Amino acid sequence: MQKIIDETLMPVNLKGVVFAPGLAIGHIIFHEPRVEILKFKSKNSSKELQRLEKALTELRKDIDKMLRSSDFSGASDYKDVLEAYKMLSLDEGWVRKLNKAVLQGLTAEAAVESVQASMNEKFNKFDDIYLSERLYDLKDLSNRLERHLTGTALSSSLTELPKDTILLARNLGPTELLNYPKSKLKGLILEEGSRSSHTTIVARALNIPLMGRTKFLKEMSVKQNETVIIDGEKGEIFIRPTEDIQNIYSIRMKMSQTLKTEYKSIKDKKGITLDGKRIELNMNAGLVMELNQLEESGADGIGLFRTELQFLISETLPRMEEQKNFYRSVLDAAKGKKVIFRTLDIGGDKILPYMTAPKEENPALGWRAIRVALDRPGLLRLQLRALIHASENNELSVMFPMIAEFDELMQAKELLSKEISRMKKFNKLLPKKISIGSMLEIPSLIWQFDILLPEVDFISVGSNDLMQFLFAADRGNSAIVDRYSILKPSALRFLKQAVDKCNEFRVPIHICGDISGKFSYVLALLGLGFRSFSLTPADIGPIKKIVRSLHLGDLEKFMNSQLKTDLLAIENNLLLYAEQNNIILENILDA
Structure with a gap:
């Protein structure tokens, strides 16, 4: 080649x-590079178990030393990562697998390698970005443990x-x-x-x-x-x-x-336009340790918290208490700022290790998200119960993913209602307020808004999935990446219809996804009527500066005039409009 x-x-x-x-x-x-294992077979399993235990102790001391380091004083973000690593090094399941491999005749370092290979095989079955990264966390920890076992220091100073x-x-x-x-x-x-x-x-x-x-x-x-x-x-x-x-x-x-x-100078200021319109700028998250960026970025809250990672990395279904503690830690880390929890988006290519699922040719269009949750109602009820418990005397915002039919939303709401009734029956504390949202990811839902909107407190547009379903274009396929965009005429008109219908029913509409972090897209979305975004933390500062430099009423009039055209030159027209109206358009770092 x-x-x-x-x-x-x-x-x-x-x-x-x-x-x-x-x-x-x-x-x-x-x-x-990774440590090279030279000896695989052991003649003395007892001695190898002692070596393994000693190396694990040294590994944990190593992490404790990093946690105590003055380099990390006051840096909660690093400490959160290191605390997660310390917990991983103490994980009984991992240690048990290591001991078992040693007792089967492997050296301690070969046991570490063998267990890691087994984890690789298991996790690589999932086409999920979070899982692949948690797998590398294990690789990192295993490599560090192997260095302790082999006495291999970093060769270069x-x-x-x-x-x-x-x-x-x-x-x-x-x-x-x-x-x-x-x-x-x-x-x-x-x-x-x-x-x-x-x-x-x-x-x-x-x-x-x-x-x-x-x-x-x-x-x-x-x-x-x-x-x-x-x-x-x-x-x-x-x-x-x-x-x-x-x-x-x-x-x-x-x-x-x-x-x-x-950007740092305006992080504590609100996203308010020149004509006094408030724009909410939230961030996306899926890990507790990401929430430290709430304060650093100046985000108003968490517009999308993905809940599935806790389920995907567990060998068994997380108990209600485990789920409750996790959600409570998220709410505590948010320090009173709004958090919108998305219920489990599993299925398709993200199958729980303890759940069987059919093999599918097109998992993105298959048995996933709310479809799995309604077919396995116990799974969703347990999660909703944990969310309610975790939100005692707080506000709870929860949204359901991949809703395609009005009936799906009503079934999900019924399960939530049963959990609320259960809490009341046992005299448990409830959240001060519960807000229910539906994600708009499947185009068919928009033609049911007349009956759906009265049943929800907000709509959240999942732009990534919506665009691929609207254009029948796999967003993971680089060969067709230019064939769908939020600036395509059909996408803009679809989103305008969604905004107008939500405004008619006075239901707030948010938008989340990678595409909302590009300034030309953000200008178009603002002009269409969106007032709430959920972005990557790095996008908050640049977009807040853009928001604070524009007159929203004028931008809406411009977009309305553009919607009467063929929209084929919309991106260039947006850039020209921004230049003529002194809207600040510095590069957005993740765009």
């Missing part, structure tokens, strides 16, 4: 996905790194990242990775630009200490950049720092 990029010393520009935004110029340093290190790795765990001195680490490039990983959370907390899924990186003859530029705004990487490119990015880095300072 012919290589796409020649292995030369010429400058090269690569594409990647922005996980943690920012700009960086530095020199490439390769991350250490971390203190001798260049002061402008750009770390290059296939993947990287958060504790591995935290091993590197913050003062010298300026950027991180991964061949794999994801936006939802613990590594990404730590990188964002450290303000380290992180690029992942870098295409064709393996085909490059990249050398240690070569100059590299990370563009965490446009999703580009420059290997061996020219002097002109380096000068351009030096200027951009100074400008970017100025923008970050501006």
Whole structure:
């Protein structure tokens, strides 16, 4: 197979996905590879069990030392990650599997490798980004344990790194990242990775630009200490950049720092337009440790909290008490800000380990979300019971995913009503207020709004799924990525119809999903009548600045006039409108 990029010393520009935004110029340093296991069979299982127990103790002490480090004082984000790792190192199920592998004749380090391989096989059956990242957490912990067992230290001195290190790795765990001195680490490039990983959370907390899924990186003859530029705004990487490119990015880095300072200065201000209209800017989350970004980003609340991760990583159905404690920790971390919980979006390619499901050719259109919940009502009732318990004397906002028919919503509401009645029967405390929402992801639902809207307190548009269903286009298929967009005429008119109908019934309508984090999309959505967004934390500051620089009434008139046209030039027209009306359109970092 012919290589796409020649292995030369010429400058090269690569594409990647922005996980943690920012700009960086530095020199490439390769991350250490995994520990190589040389001895697999054991002659003395008792001795190997002792070695394993000693290494586990050292591993936990290692994590405790990092938790006590002055580098992390007051940094709840790193500590949350490390606390999660400490809990993982104490997990009885993991330790039990390690002991069992040793008793079957493996050395301690081979047992760690064997258990990890088994977990890989199990987790890789799920096409789920959160699960794949929790799998890498286990890999990170296992690698650290293997280093203790083999006595393998990092071969290169971390203190001798260049002061402008750009770390290059296939993947990287958060504790591995935290091993590197913050003062010298300026950027991180991964061949794999994801936006939802613990590594990404730590990188964002450290303000380290992180690029992942870098295409064709393996085909490059990249050398240690070569100059590299990370563009965490446009999703580009420059290997061996020219002097002109380096000068351009030096200027951009100074400008970017100025923008970050501006975003920080308005994080405690509300998203209010020039004509006094309030725009709610919430963030998406799925982990408790992500909620520290509520305060840092200046978000108004959590517009979408995905609840399925707790279920997917568990060997058995989480008990009600476990679920309740989890949801309560989310509410506590939110510190009184609104949290909208989405009930389980499982099924399809996200099958619970303890639940059987049919094999499907098209899982995105199959047995998932509310369809699973209504067919397995005990599952949903248990979750609703936990949510009610967790929200005692607080407000509870819950929404149901993938509603296609009015009857599905009513069945879900009936299950909720039964749980409320059950609580009353046992004289349990109830939430002060319960708000019920339906997600608009399946287009058929909009033609049932006349009977559905009186039954809900809000509608939340799940833009990612809605766009793929509206255009019959798999959003994971890169070959058709240009064939669907929120700026397509059909999408804009569909969303306008949804907003108008919600306004008619005085039901708030929100929008969440990756597409709401691009400024041209946000302008269009504001002009259509959306007043509440749920975004990635990095998008909050830039969009808040845009919101505070525009006159909403004028923008609505502009969009209404555009809706009378063929809309084929809508993006260019939006940019021109913004320029003519002095609307601030700096790059949104994750766009």
